[in-house]
Amino acid sequence: MTSDQSRYDVVVVGGGHNGLVAATYLAQAGLSVVVLERLGHTGGAAVSAQAFAGQPARLSRYSYLVSLMPERLVRELGLDIALAPRTTASYTPFVRDGKPGGLLVERPEGDRTRESFAALTGSDDEYDAWRVFYAEVAGMAAAVAPTLMAPLPTERDLASAVDARIWRDIVQRPLGETIEERFSDDTVRGVVATDALIGTFASMHDQSLSQNRCFLYHLIGNGTGEWRVPVGGMGAVTDALARAAVEAGAEIVTSAGVSSISAGDDEAEVTWHDGIRTHTITGRHVLANVAPWVLQILLGQPEEAATKPQGSQLKINFLLDRLPQLKSGFDPRLAFAGTLHLDEDYTQLEAAYADAAAGRMPAVLPGEVYCHSLTDPSILGELAESAAHTLTYFGLHTPAALFDDDREGAKALAVERALASINAHLTEPITDLLATDAYGQPCLEAKIPQDIEADLAMPGGHIFHGDLDWPWASNRARLDTPAQQWGVQTESSSVLLCGAGARRGGAVSGLGGHNAAQAVLASR
Numbered sequence: 001m002t003s004d005q006s007r008y009d010v011v012v013v014g015g016g017h018n019g020l021v022a023a024t025y026l027a028q029a030g031l032s033v034v035v036l037e038r039l040g041h042t043g044g045a046a047v048s049a050q051a052f053a054g055q056p057a058r059l060s061r062y063s064y065l066v067s068l069m070p071e072r073l074v075r076e077l078g079l080d081i082a083l084a085p086r087t088t089a090s091y092t093p094f095v096r097d098g099k100p101g102g103l104l105v106e107r108p109e110g111d112r113t114r115e116s117f118a119a120l121t122g123s124d125d126e127y128d129a130w131r132v133f134y135a136e137v138a139g140m141a142a143a144v145a146p147t148l149m150a151p152l153p154t155e156r157d158l159a160s161a162v163d164a165r166i167w168r169d170i171v172q173r174p175l176g177e178t179i180e181e182r183f184s185d186d187t188v189r190g191v192v193a194t195d196a197l198i199g200t201f202a203s204m205h206d207q208s209l210s211q212n213r214c215f216l217y218h219l220i221g222n223g224t225g226e227w228r229v230p231v232g233g234m235g236a237v238t239d240a241l242a243r244a245a246v247e248a249g250a251e252i253v254t255s256a257g258v259s260s261i262s263a264g265d266d267e268a269e270v271t272w273h274d275g276i277r278t279h280t281i282t283g284r285h286v287l288a289n290v291a292p293w294v295l296q297i298l299l300g301q302p303e304e305a306a307t308k309p310q311g312s313q314l315k316i317n318f319l320l321d322r323l324p325q326l327k328s329g330f331d332p333r334l335a336f337a338g339t340l341h342l343d344e345d346y347t348q349l350e351a352a353y354a355d356a357a358a359g360r361m362p363a364v365l366p367g368e369v370y371c372h373s374l375t376d377p378s379i380l381g382e383l384a385e386s387a388a389h390t391l392t393y394f395g396l397h398t399p400a401a402l403f404d405d406d407r408e409g410a411k412a413l414a415v416e417r418a419l420a421s422i423n424a425h426l427t428e429p430i431t432d433l434l435a436t437d438a439y440g441q442p443c444l445e446a447k448i449p450q451d452i453e454a455d456l457a458m459p460g461g462h463i464f465h466g467d468l469d470w471p472w473a474s475n476r477a478r479l480d481t482p483a484q485q486w487g488v489q490t491e492s493s494s495v496l497l498c499g500a501g502a503r504r505g506g507a508v509s510g511l512g513g514h515n516a517a518q519a520v521l522a523s524r
Helices: 017-028 071-077 111-121 125-147 155-159 164-172 175-182 186-194 210-219 234-248 292-298 346-357 377-383 407-423 449-456 511-522
Strands: 007-013 033-036 088-096 099-106 251-253 257-263 268-273 278-288 312-320 339-342 367-370 389-399 444-447 495-497
Touching: 007 017, 007 268, 017 033, 017 071, 017 234, 017 511, 088 186, 099 111, 099 186, 111 125, 111 186, 125 155, 125 164, 125 186, 125 210, 155 164, 164 175, 164 210, 175 186, 175 210, 186 339, 186 346, 234 251, 257 278, 257 292, 278 292, 278 511, 292 495, 312 407, 312 449, 346 389, 367 407, 377 389, 389 407, 407 444, 444 449, 495 511
Parallel strands: 007 033, 007 278, 033 251, 088 339, 278 495
Antiparallel strands: 088 099, 257 268, 268 278, 312 389, 312 444, 339 367, 367 389
8 A cells, every 4th residue: 555645634653553553543533644664564563473384373473462551442442352361370480499389370369379379488478468569559550550541640649649658669769679678588579570670671679760660561551460362462453453543544554664754843744665766745743653762863863872772582482282291290271371480580580680781691591481372272273273382482681782792692592591491390391392384493483682673673672662661750840732741742843752662652552652642632
């Protein structure tokens, strides 16, 4: 599809899920909207694909779970999507005194969860502390979540609605201090800490509190923080969004690489290329569904290496002939149904951070595993009736800098250490269970930050487009314009952020797109 118009009310640069959300809201409001997507398809990081030749399974190749997308947003856009809950919240295999075991956290928590904590720690004390802490976090989430689709509250206003103790513990001091004060067991501490480190390279004692902000985002979605599996894969979410955008009247142009944005006070000019010729179109508003660092380059600013975001994750997709068995003897259909934590004890997380901060691949690589096909067998296609399953591994503390000097060698080492972490708790190596593709190759696909950047144009492979902000405005923030009030402003009044780099962006939420659309509508 190509654009024949030269002028629109709104030009959306980037057809990821946030861009599609913004386009749908604005087209529903009667504005003329065009979405320009560099790739040959929409969806950005939220796509499903047959990653292995000859195998029908469709994996959520990059983004893989949904938490922050508000149910209200799904209703307002009329999206035909299903988000399935996972019966297991997490399972953490461990070895204590030479004996394998595992910490189970059910959803909802029940007697087996309490018994599992007691078996690990020797009493109910740690589970009682767990329940108190997460009840307080839930209270904070209940206050924050309703504000995410409204103009930014101030820090003062939101703090007044949250218990002072949990506000201090999450917002005002490094999360490591809170975890060490509240919990005693190394494994329990690690399970709490991991939500602070997904895509975030930081010590638990980092004074920037980037780990605290990451933790908060992982726990506030819809007031519950529950991470759910999109039925049909992540691509089902963005396919539904693309349909909604087109039905509302938005135009979507793929294979449209934007090369520059010339911004004025009342409109902006966007230049893009379709592979054959260059086009220029004008919008009263341009919504940038790209990282702020990329936007600066499109606006004509120099490329600044010092400010470029740096991603920190290792993503491995697997297709298995069958699920592995655990040394603990725990039912793998329960263990793999939620988040399987590996080498994520608190001390292991901090040791891995210290290694990576010193420029070394972590000797013991922390990570976690998800088996989406246990919750949604439909992604297996013709394999749904077999014993086959997909697995996704997400490794922590693997910043892009570790791969700069010897990309392939460092990537191979990271994969080797990830496999060692997995195999330590299995009765047989996971590589023995891998399906093979049409060429006889094992079904294993690994992505480091540089791969994410190459595939998706996310600078540094940073999955949040940069460090997350608090989902509120500081007490001294200027909130004079709709763009400022919705947290989507740039230096130009005609260009707004609408992606993960907007305040309250990050993750598969649609909030960046919704809030940019509201800022446009409020400025009419």
